[in-house]
Amino acid sequence: RFQLFVTRYSDSELADEAREYMDELRDKLARKKFEAGEMYMRVRQFQSAAIYYDLTVEQFPESKWAERALVNKILANVKFAENSVRERQQERFQSAVDSYQQYVQIFPRGENRSKAEEYYDRALEGLSEFTTVTAER
Numbered sequence: 001r002f003q004l005f006v007t008r009y010s011d012s013e014l015a016d017e018a019r020e021y022m023d024e025l026r027d028k029l030a031r032k033k034f035e036a037g038e039m040y041m042r043v044r045q046f047q048s049a050a051i052y053y054d055l056t057v058e059q060f061p062e063s064k065w066a067e068r069a070l071v072n073k074i075l076a077n078v079k080f081a082e083n084s085v086r087e088r089q090q091e092r093f094q095s096a097v098d099s100y101q102q103y104v105q106i107f108p109r110g111e112n113r114s115k116a117e118e119y120y121d122r123a124l125e126g127l128s129e130f131t132t133v134t135a136e137r
């Protein structure tokens with residue numbers, strides 16, 4: 001309704017207030033998605049956590065929650081891989097690497113870069129087990 005008001009009455013004094021409410025509501029929705037990811041991390045449902053972190057980034061890329069969500073998505077993918085059966089670990093570690101590359105692309109100077117790199121290193125370490133095994137064969 002706020003968007004409709006702003007569209008119809010963009011010159012109104014209340015249009016700025018309506019925009020502020022819209023920003024506040026978007027932030028609340030982004031936080032809700034992010035916190036759902038946090039809850040799934042606490043209960044060790046890492047795949048579900050990664051999905052909610054991804055939704056945060058997809059639906060609210062401009063929010064203050066997006067960068068943290070993407071860093072946490074990397075961690076969720078790493079933990080999901082570490083807790084997976086061996087046959088599925090390689091593809092899941094690769095998902096963590098892909099998430100890191102997405103992070104670097106979207107947030108090249110992100111304030112959580114050191115954490116992202118730490119999780120990325122864990123993913124590469126996990127992947128290295130598979131390249132070593134492949135090279136030995």
